[in-house]
Amino acid sequence: MxxxxxxxxxxxxxxxxxxxxxxxxxxxxxxxxxxxxxxxxxxxxxxxxxxxxxxxxxxxxxxxxxxxxxxxxxxxxxxxxxxxxxxxxxxxxxxxxxxxxxxxxxxxxxxxxxxxxxxxxxxxxxxxxxxxxxxxxxxxxxxxxxxxxxxxxxxxxxxxxxxxxxxxxILALGNLKDPLVLLTIFGLLLAGILLAKNAKGAFLLAMVVVSGIGMISGLVPAPEAVVxxxxxxxxxxxxxxxxxxxxxxxxxxxxxxxxxxxxxxxxxxxxxxxxxxxxxxxxxxxxxxxxxxxxxxxxxxxxxxxxxxxxxxxxxxxxxxxxxxxxxxxxxxxxxxxxxxxxxxxxxxxTSIPTQATAPVLILVGVMMASSLTQIDFSDFTNAIPAFLTFAMMPLAYSIADGIIFGIISFTVFKIATKKTEDINLSLIILSILFVLKFVFLG
Known part of the structure; x- marks a missing residue:
């Protein structure tokens, strides 16, 4: 063996x-x-x-x-x-x-x-x-x-x-007294603490615990069958x-x-x-x-x-x-x-894994990925503004593609307008033109 x-x-x-x-x-x-x-x-x-x-x-x-x-x-x-x-x-x-x-x-x-x-x-x-x-x-x-x-x-x-x-x-705080919301917040705290302690399998463990609590308490349905x-x-x-x-x-x-x-x-x-x-x-x-x-x-x-x-x-x-x-x-x-x-x-x-178990993981993954903002030079507005539009438009427009589009168009425009053309290439210019045409003709 x-x-x-x-x-x-x-x-x-x-x-x-x-x-x-x-x-x-x-x-x-x-x-x-x-x-x-x-x-x-x-x-x-x-x-x-x-x-x-x-x-x-x-x-x-x-x-x-x-x-x-x-x-x-x-x-x-x-x-x-x-x-x-x-x-x-x-x-x-x-x-x-x-x-x-x-x-x-x-x-x-x-x-x-x-x-x-x-x-x-x-x-x-x-x-x-x-x-x-x-x-x-x-x-x-x-x-x-x-x-x-x-x-x-x-x-x-x-x-x-x-x-x-x-x-x-547009957006508002949900009902924090809702037992399902409280279960999610518990999962967020549990997963966050396990993550901070560098526990192996922190996300997986938190999802299993939250799913178990939800099913045992009757807050979320347990699977009716296994197979x-x-x-x-x-x-x-x-x-x-x-x-x-x-x-x-x-x-x-x-x-x-x-x-x-x-x-x-x-x-x-x-x-x-x-x-x-x-x-x-x-x-x-x-x-x-x-x-x-x-x-x-x-x-x-x-x-x-x-x-x-x-x-x-x-x-x-x-x-x-x-x-x-x-x-x-x-x-x-x-x-x-x-x-x-x-x-x-x-x-x-x-298919019985509840949203209350997966939502905390998605939120904490967002925290981890946001650390890449530290790599952006916000003192240069020709970088800062396109970068901001990129990461802001993704959740606000509910589209990864739209965030990239806003970022590329604005990056190209700002670099050309400030004569920092060494930072762009022909591919970016072509993409920017195609994106503008997309909005004009396809919305």
Whole structure:
């Protein structure tokens, strides 16, 4: 048995280069479990949203789980990054409520658009276009993206927990007497104390404790069963290929594909740069090593997801939770992927993790990622203003992509206006022009 364990560890060491990244199998697995628990909500939310578009809820659940497994494993093995993938929030809402319910197209049409998007992404990745976009983003904006993503996911945590709510002043403090809010605050304090004490598995332990207290007290529902049957993919599988040719080559398809492409491109770029920066994975020039492999994994996942029967698959900012637990290699992502696959058999357990358990983790990850603000030179307003717009617009506009857009446009304008053209390049100017045109013609 000991020999078998040693051989297994040796294989994992060679595949994921654990020692080189100053980590070990135990740390990576705990990090992968933590990442999964913070993003397991997609197993419930994605089928619910796509069901509104007329898709079979159970089939979409299966497609979501399998897409999360494939995407995360491809990222882990191909790029060796601790970044998990799954069908993205926002993109699934655009899929259901704009393309299908708003424009009146079938969900098969929307799946076909996602498939085309994935194929285009594969082409753009092979030709290094996506990698060049990442490389052309200035270091100051990369730090701002990291902080912005931190604020964004902290806001999601605060909102999900009911600590901040819609109010007469746009946002307001929630009902702090609500037992569920109090449970979240307890989880926040517990996770924060464990984190401050450098306890191993702080996030995971806090989520388990909060889930247990919530279920025992009856504040949140306990799973009704442990094991469930695996839903069939058949109602949605390969339906992206059933769209008539006249719809594929229509102007509406072009607009839909472009929108999917645009949002997914900059959501993924923002996630990769921000999360990798937090894990100290950028090189001395502020570039992302193995960016091509990471982007290729994302493109493969989107293409595969469309064929399986789900909306755009993308990198998840919740991966920062696993990085906060010490995850540094693809073993973290693979662990998350395996848990997505297991969720097909243990859906009641995995989908019973309450918001009150995951929200504190998202908030504290936001705290950790906000530290990148210290790397920004606020004495130079041509850096400070674009950086501020980048990290402020992400939570306020509820979009990573919009934060990057505001940052790049303002950075380019301020540098040109103050004749600091040595800080910009042709790629930034072209991107800024495209972003302005996007707002003019697409809103």
């Amino acid at each position: 000991q020999t078998t364990q040693s051989v297994n560890k040796g294989v994992l060491e060679r595949v994921f280069k654990l020692s080189e990244h100053n980590t070990n199998v135990k740390t990576e697995i705990i990090a992968g479990i933590t990442t999964f628990m913070t993003m397991a909500y997609i197993l419930v939310v994605n089928p619910s949203i796509l069901a509104d578009a007329g898709m079979d809820r159970n089939a979409v659940f299966a497609a979501t789980a399998i897409a999360g497994f494939i995407g995360s494993c491809v990222m882990g093995f191909l790029a060796n990054y601790p970044i998990a993938l799954a069908p993205g929030m926002g993109l699934n809402a655009f899929f259901a409520y704009t393309v299908v319910l708003g424009m009146g197209y079938s969900w098969q049409f929307a799946l076909c658009a996602v498939l085309i998007e994935g194929l285009i992404f594969i082409l753009l990745t092979v030709t290094n276009v996506r990698e060049k976009i990442i490389d052309c983003i200035p270091s100051v904006l990369k730090h701002a993206v990291t902080a912005g993503i931190g604020l964004f996911i902290a806001f999601i945590g605060l909102s999900n927990a009911g600590i901040v709510v819609n109010g007469a002043t 469930s049957s695996v839903p069939s993919l058949k109602p949605v599988f390969m339906q992206a290929l059933s769209v008539p040719m006249d719809q594929i080559f229509s102007l509406d398809m072009l607009v839909v594909v472009f929108t999917f492409l645009f949002v997914d491109l900059f959501d993924t770029v923002g996630c990769l740069v921000g999360v990798a920066s937090k894990g100290n994975m950028l090189d001395e020039n502020g570039k992302l090593p193995r960016a091509k492999q990471a982007l290729f994994a994302d493109a493969i996942a989107t293409t595969t997801g469309a064929l399986l029967g789900t909306s755009t698959v993308t990198a998840y900012v919740e991966s920062a939770a696993g990085i906060g637990e010490g995850g540094r290699t693809g073993l973290t992502a693979v662990t998350t992927g395996v848990l997505f696959l297991l969720s097909l058999f243990f859906a009641p357990v995995f």
